[in-house]
Amino acid sequence: MVNNPDGSVTRLVTLPSTAPSPDHTTHIPVLSKDITVNPDKNLWVRVFLPREARDSTPPAAGAAKKLPLIVYFHGGGFVICSAATTIFHDLCALMAAEIGAVVVSVEYRLAPEHRLPAAYEDGVETLKWIKSSGEAWVSEYADVSRCYLMGSSAGGNLAYFAGLHVADSVADLEPLKIRGMILHHPFFGGIHRSGSEVRLENDGVLPLCSTDLMWELALPEGVDRDHEYSNPMAKNASEHCSKIRRVGCKFLVAGCEGDLLHDRQVEFVEMLKGNGVEVEAVFERGDCHALFGHVKKFMA
Template sequence: MSGDQTAPPVSTIDPYEYLQIIQNSDGTIKRLYEIPSTPAAPDHNGSTPVITKDVTLNPNHNTWVRIFLPRQALDNTSTNNSVGNTKLPLIVYYHGGGFILLSTDSTMNHDFCFNMALQLSAVVVSVEYRLAPEHRLPAAYDDAVEALHWIKCTQEKLLRDFADYSKCFLMGTSAGGNIAYHVGLRASTAVGDFEPLKIKGLILHHPFFGGSKRTESELRLLNTPVLPLCSTDLMWKLALPIGVDRDHEYCNPTVGDGFDQFDQIRELGWWVVVTGCDGDPLIDRQMELVEMLKKKGVKVKAQFNEGDYHGVELMDATKANALFVFLMYFLEKC
C-alpha cells in the first residue's frame, strides 16, 4: 500500500497545463478550457424520457440544484391518478472535478445523472456547489449539507410529489465522492435535523482521497493520462484550507475523528458502496477506506473493476450502464 517517501516522485506532466488552468496573483484561478454544458429541459411536449429542472439553492453563493425526474413517473400519475404510487428513490448527487473544475450542467455530469435517473427509476438532485480555490473546503461540504436542508423543506413539486424521502442516498463521483463521504459523516450525527429525509446509504463512485505518504498505486500510475499524480497534488493544494497538508481530515480519511463517526453510521444501518478500478491512482486509498469501514462493522459493498480508469463511467455509456445495474441491486437491497 505505501510507497517510498525518500524522494519526491518525478512527473513528466505539467499539472497546470494538464488541468488547463492559470493561477492568478490573488490566489484565484483562470479556467482556460470551456467545458461543454447542457441546459435543463423542463419538457413541455413530452419528447424527453427525463425531465430536468434547475432551482436556486443559495443566491448569495450562486449555488443551485438540477432535478432529474423520469417521465414515466408523470405518466404513471396520469394513469393511476395517484401520486403515492409513483414515488421513487431519491439520489442526491455531487459531481467531480477535483473541487476546482466542472459544474452540474457540464454535459458529462448532466448525461450521467440523466441516464442514472432513467436506468434506476430514481429522482436525482445534482448539486452545484462552490469551487476552490475561490472557495476552499469546507465550502463545498457546507453547500452540500445546505442542499439536504433545502430538499427537506422545499415545496418543489418534482420532489414533493415524486421523491420518496424515506429512501435517500448520497452519491458522488471523484471529488463528489469525497463530498458525499464528509456530508454522510456530518448527517450521521444529526439525523433528526434532516427529517423527513431518511438517508439509507452512501455511494462513493471513484472517491477522491489522498495523503502525504504515497501509495503503491499512486507511484505505479504516476504519469497516467487520466488523473496523473501531479494533478491530484495541485487539486488538493488549491482546495484544502491554506496552511494544511494532505494529511488533513478532508483529504485523508485515516486521520481526524472520521473513524470514530463510523460507529454512528453502523448503528444507523447505512450501507456504504465504494466503486473504483485498478487503473485509478486512487484505488489503494479507496480499498483502505473499505477495510476501515469493515473493521468498524459498517455494511459495505465494494466493486473494483480491472482495466478501467478514473471516472470511466462518465466517459463510456456501456460502463455506466453496468454501474447502474450494480446500483439497482444496491437500491433494492436497501
C-alpha cells in the first residue's frame, strides 16, 4: 500500500473477486445480483437468495413463511476488500444456503479516501434503502421484521456502529426491525496494548503493525485509538448500551484465542454484559472460525 499526496492510497494487492450469479436457469444453490443504492457514492449491495426460495411458485406468502434477512458488512480494516471479494462472496452464499436467509452484502466506501464515519453512514443508508426500495428479492422473499446486522472484522465494528446510528430512530425503519447483531471477529482497538496484541504482535495473518496502519488510515484525522469508533469500551459505553437496550436487539460475538483482537473482543463482551445487553459469546480455541452453527441457533 502506497500513500499518495492527495491523501488516497494505492492498493498494491488485488484480492480475488467473484462476479454475481443472477441467472435462475443455472443450478447453483444460491443466486446473487448487484444493485446500486447511491451512484454518487458508488454505494451498492450484492443480494444473495437461496435458489429453492426463488424456485418456489408462487413466492412464499406471509411474513411467517419468508426468510430472515442478514445485512452483512465485509472485513478489510476499512481500507481494503469489497463485497465482491471472493472470501466474502463465498461466505454470504454459504450463509444464504446453510441458514436459509436473504443476505444483503454492502459495498461501503473505504478509507482513507473516505474516513469514518463514512462507512457507518453507508450502512445506515443501506438500511433505509432496504425499507423503501421495493427490490423484489428483498420484498418478496425476506421477512424484514427479522433483520440481523452482521460483519466480519472491520465489518463487525461497522455493524455495531450502524446499529447505534439508527438506534434513536428505529421507528423510521419500520417494517424493518433489527433483531440482533452478529459480530464475527470484530475489529476494535485502543491506545494501550492488550495482552493478545502483545502475544501475537508478529502474527502472520494480522500483525499489530497492520492494525496500527488501518486505524491510522480509517479514523477521523486528529483523533487517537481511544476514539469511540476504535475503542467503544473507553468512551460512551453506557450511553451506547442504553441505546442498544432500547432497540431490544441481542448480540452474538464470535472469535478465537488465536486472533490478535481476542482480548479486545472479550472486553467488548464484558462491556455489553455489564450494561445489561443480552449477549452470547463464542470464542474458539486456536485460530479456527467455527461460526455457522452458532449463527443459525442465534437467529432461531
